[in-house]
Every structure is written in structure tokens, then in C-alpha cells.
Amino acid sequence: MAAKKRAKKDAKEDKKSKLEKKLLMKEEMIWDGLSKKDEKAVMSFCEGYKDFLTKGKGLREVAKLIVAAAEASGFKDLAKVRTAKPGTKVYLVNRGKGLAMAVLGKRPLTDGINVVASHIDAPRLDLKQKPLYEDGVTKLALLKTHYYGGVKKYQWASIPLSLHGSVVLANGKTVDIAIGEEPDEPVFVVPDLLPHLWRQTQAKRKAPDVMKGEDMNILVASRPLDDEKAKEKVKLAVLDHLNRKYGMVEEDFISAEIEAVPTGPARDVGIDSSMIGSYGQDDRVCAYTSLEAITGIKIPERTALALFVDKEEIGSDSNTGIKSRFFQNFVGDLLALSDPDYADSALRRALARSKCLSSDVNAGINPSFKEVHEPQNAALIGRGIVITKFTGSGGKYTANDASAEFVGEIRNMLNKAKVPWQYGALGKVDEGGGGTIAKHLAELDMDVIDAGTALISMHAPFEISSKVDVWSTYRAFEEFFKVK
Ligand code: MN
Ligand code: MN
Numbered sequence: 456m457a458a459k460k461r462a463k464k465d466a467k468e469d470k471k472s473k474l475e476k477k478l479l480m481k482e483e484m485i486w487d488g489l490s491k492k493d494e495k496a497v498m499s500f501c502e503g504y505k506d507f508l509t510k511g512k513g514l515r516e517v518a519k520l521i522v523a524a525a526e527a528s529g530f531k532d533l534a535k536v537r538t539a540k541p542g543t544k545v546y547l548v549n550r551g552k553g554l555a556m557a558v559l560g561k562r563p564l565t566d567g568i569n570v571v572a573s574h575i576d577a578p579r580l581d582l583k584q585k586p587l588y589e590d591g592v593t594k595l596a597l598l599k600t601h602y603y604g605g606v607k608k609y610q611w612a613s614i615p616l617s618l619h620g621s622v623v624l625a626n627g628k629t630v631d632i633a634i635g636e637e638p639d640e641p642v643f644v645v646p647d648l649l650p651h652l653w654r655q656t657q658a659k660r661k662a663p664d665v666m667k668g669e670d671m672n673i674l675v676a677s678r679p680l681d682d683e684k685a686k687e688k689v690k691l692a693v694l695d696h697l698n699r700k701y702g703m704v705e706e707d708f709i710s711a712e713i714e715a716v717p718t719g720p721a722r723d724v725g726i727d728s729s730m731i732g733s734y735g736q737d738d739r740v741c742a743y744t745s746l747e748a749i750t751g752i753k754i755p756e757r758t759a760l761a762l763f764v765d766k767e768e769i770g771s772d773s774n775t776g777i778k779s780r781f782f783q784n785f786v787g788d789l790l791a792l793s794d795p796d797y798a799d800s801a802l803r804r805a806l807a808r809s810k811c812l813s814s815d816v817n818a819g820i821n822p823s824f825k826e827v828h829e830p831q832n833a834a835l836i837g838r839g840i841v842i843t844k845f846t847g848s849g850g851k852y853t854a855n856d857a858s859a860e861f862v863g864e865i866r867n868m869l870n871k872a873k874v875p876w877q878y879g880a881l882g883k884v885d886e887g888g889g890g891t892i893a894k895h896l897a898e899l900d901m902d903v904i905d906a907g908t909a910l911i912s913m914h915a916p917f918e919i920s921s922k923v924d925v926w927s928t929y930r931a932f933e934e935f936f937k938v939k
Contacts (some may be wrong), residue, residue: 463488484837485875485923486729497926500747501731504925507743508721508733512636513619513714514765515551517575517739521746521763522548525556528750533785539792542754547785551621552576552765552775555785556749558936560758564790565801567808568758570901571748571932572777572892573741573815574767577734578604578914580611580645580671580715582620586708587675589690596676596689598643600715602668604768605914609665611717614916615642616673620713622703630701635718642718643673673715717916729922730836736918738767740908740925741814748932758789759936767815767892777892783899807900812865812935813855813893814928817841817879819909819921827882834879834909836921840931841879842866843905848888855893857904865904865935872934875927879909906931 471479489497511517530544539559546556553575557568580600589596602608617635624630635642647666648657657665679688680695697703721733742763749761766776773779786805790797819836820828834841844862847854869876881889897903908928911919 501922505721549781557760558752560755564805570760570811571745572762574738574764576765578606582713584709589687596693597672600671612645612647615718616715617718622711731920732917737816744929745932756939777895809901811903812906815891815907816910819911829883832880838877839875839927855897861902874930
């Protein structure tokens with residue numbers, strides 16, 4: 456079958472004029488002519504990816520999964536590493552919400568590092584710090600939320616949600632919470648309004664306000680506690696449950712980080728199972744693919760580094776976002792392994808000579824909303840990893856804008872290794888826009904380019920990717936880590 460497909464493709468190619476073959480850019484669907492061997496590789500790689508998405512729903516859970524995978528492939532906690540030689544594998548966790556992993560290369564760090572940087576935070580509903588209340592009329596207990604990142608709030612109502620996070624108790628101990636993923640566990644929901652009665656309220660609102668921020672309350676209980684004297688018996692029943700299960704009291708919510716995310720596993724999408732649907736693919740697709748690429752390395756020429764950051768979805772600030780010094784400190788720690796008294800200039804040189812893929816997702820054209828894209832410069836699912844020279848909006852404002860030289864280097868690397876890739880920018884020039892962590896990495900004087908997987912329905916509770924794109928993203932990172 457594959458041979459037949461290949462022959463058909465060759466015949467199509469033969470029909471082109473010599474000039475067409477020489478001058479025109481090749482743009483093709485990857486599934487078309489994919490060999491049986493590659494198809495098998497694509498499908499089995501994506502099983503691992505789906506498993507990663509299913510197990511890592513909350514931010515801290517994703518960080519833990521990455522640490523576990525790192526340790527399983529011989530990476531050691533930096534605190535336990537004393538000496539460095541080519542092939543030494545280390546990782547460092549940033550406050551449970553991000554981490555860096557590196558495989559030391561044959562060349563000195565001051566020759567530069569190959570960095571693939573992704574983010575592991577994803578849009579969600581965070582519980583407020585004083586979330587719990589009992590409604591006076593219905594006597595239902597609810598949890599107030601504050602959405603995190605760019606969400607279309609109405610998409611998050613009337614779907615099953617699970618709770619994931621950590622609570623720091625009065626005794627200083629941290630307890631982890633995960634409720635709603637196991638089939639025998641309850642789920643939670645933001646109740647929406649029935650269409651029979653929405654005419655004067657929701658039906659008149661603009662889309663961003665169909666569900667307003669203060670409407671995003673999560674239904675958490677309806678049974679009163681059996682206590683004659685108590686006032687808010689349903690609220691008290693919730694606290695009683697939390698106290699028995701986690702040792703929590705109401706004040707503990709203030710020192711908690713609890714996320715409500717869509718419940719359920721990642722699934723195949725389409726009758727051909729060619730796509731994947733799941734929460735959190737932005738940007739866990741690049742996290743997983745870079746993790747798989749770096750754990751497969753033996754001894755690279757240049758040091759290979761995979762960085763997983765938090766807070767991208769809300770502007771990259773804070774000590775776990777890319778604007779933090781964490782990354783630079785980690786590179787400093789790597790230098791210190793061979794020279795504890797390394798000079799500041801050595802760190803600056805290592806960063807300045809580094810090359811970086813800012814690996815984040817891009818928008819694939821949604822066939823029902825083509826008008827927001829300029830199709831010639833937009834990404835399509837099923838056409839390989841997307842390379843983006845600049846992000847930003849309205850006149851390239853706040854864009855990283857990779858140099859033609861660096862774009863050329865990456866493009867030629869992908870072509871040489873036969874990694875399927877495409878060029879893509881976010882949307883029409885005046886349509887809107889968005890940024891990534893690229894510009895913050897560029898501040899360190901390194902070459903940075905955006906490269907990642909195209910998604911349909913980005914930031915929705917169920918985002919869609921193409922399996923061949925996930926695989927080609929992995930292949931691209933694998934090749935990039937080999938760059939000398
Ligand atoms: Mn992203
Ligand atoms: Mn995003």
C-alpha cells in the first residue's frame with residue numbers, strides 16, 4: 456500500500472515541469488506517501504503522548520511526570536551531581552512548576568547550548584483564595600474561580616471538571632489534591648443557564664460575557680451536614696469532608712493552588728484516528744516531544760537543554776515564568792560543575808552563543824473559520840512542525856523576529872534530515888495576535904526561533920492536533936539537539 460502511494464506521489468511529481476520542480480516550494484500532506492514504518496512510528500509515539508496528557512492534568516503533575524521520565528533515563532538532580540563530563544545528565548526543578556534538563560556536550564558550555572524551551576502551564580479555572588460558599592436560596596455549595604490565561608469562558612461551563620493542585624496546611628505540610636480523573640471519583644461542573652430562560656440575560660450578552668468571570672462558580676456539594684446547631688450546613692459538610700480527607704480547614708484555601716481542568720483522558724479523533732483531542736496540548740505537546748528528544752540523546756556535540764516553564768499563558772512573569780533568572784542560574788550551575796569560580800563573562804558567552812527553539816503551538820486553520828487567517832502564510836494540521844519567524848501583532852509589535860540567517864539554518868537542518876515542516880504565522884495582519892517566550896530568550900543575546908505544533912481549537916477544553924505533526928515536532932527537536 457505504501458509503495459503504491461509513493462508511486463502515485465512520484466507520478467504527480469513527474470507531471471511538474473522542470474522549472475516547477477526547481478523553483479516551487481514543496482507543500483504536501485504528510486499522511487500522503489507516509490511509509491508503513493513511519494506510520495507505525497507515528498502511531499506508537501502518539502500513544503506515549505496521549506498517556507502523558509492523560510496523567511498530567513495539573514501543572515505540578517506535569518512537572519512531576521517530566522522529573523520521573525528524566526530520572527528513568529539517567530538524569531540526576533543537580534544538587535547530587537559533583538563532576539561534569541560529556542554525557543552527564545542533570546535536571547533542576549523550579550518550585551515544583553517547571554524544570555530544566557541538560558545533557559552536557561563534548562564542546563565546552565561557552566561554545567553555546569542547544570535549547571528547546573516549552574511551557575507546561577495551560578489555561579484553566581483556578582480556585583479563588585476564599586472560594587467556598589453556600590448559596591442562600593438553593594443551599595448548594597459552590598467554589599468561586601478566577602480563570603487563568605486566555606479562555607473563552609462559556610466553553611468551560613456544563614462540562615465535567617476535575618480538581619488538581621496543592622494545599623499548604625497550618626502545620627506547614629503540603630498535601631496534593633487530585634479528584635475527578637478516576638472513574639469512581641466524582642467530577643465538578645460550572646452550571647450554565649437553560650436556553651428556555653436565557654433571552655433577557657445571556658442571549659443579549661457579547662460572547663466574552665456569555666459566562667462572566669463571576670458566573671464561573673463550581674458546584675461542589677448539595678448535602679447538609681447532620682448538625683442541628685450549624686448555620687451553613689452544606690458548606691460545613693464540604694469542609695468536614697476536606698478535613699477528614701486532607702486535614703484541611705477553611706483558611707488553608709488561602710495557601711492553596713487548586714486548578715479545575717476538563718476531566719478525562721486524551722482521545723483519538725476522527726474515524727481514521729489520525730488526530731488527538733485533549734486538554735492542555737498547548738503546550739504540553741512541545742513539552743512531551745522535547746522530553747522524548749532529550750532523553751534519547753547519548754553524548755551531543757553541544758550541550759542539549761530542554762526547558763519547561765510556567766506562566767506563559769499569563770505573560771511569563773514570576774519566578775517560575777521565563778522572565779525569572781532560573782534558566783540563567785541553571786546554566787551558571789552547569790558551568791560551576793567544571794569550574795566553581797567561573798567568570799560572569801563565561802555565563803554570558805554561553806548564553807550568547809546558544810541556539811534556541813521557542814517551542815510553542817501555532818494555530819492550524821479551522822475549516823469553519825478560515826477568514827481569520829491569510830491562508831498562504833497560515834499553518835495547516837497534518838503538514839509538519841510549524842516554523843514562525845515572528846509572532847506579535849499589528850505591525851510586528853513585541854515580536855522576536857528570528858534573523859534570516861537563523862531561519863535559514865533551521866530550515867536547512869529540517870530539509871536535510873527530511874523532517875516534515877511548514878511555515879506558518881498566527882493570523883491575518885490586522886486580526887489580533889499573540890506572543891510566546893521567544894522574545895524573553897532573545898534578551899539573553901541568543902538566536903531564537905518559534906517552532907511548534909499546529910492546533911485547532913487552541914485554548915479550548917478539547918484541543919486538536921494531528922498525529923503526524925506531533926511526531927514531526929519530536930523529529931525536529933531530535934535533529935536540533937544534534938546541531939553542531
Ligand atoms: Mn502556548
Ligand atoms: Mn497558549
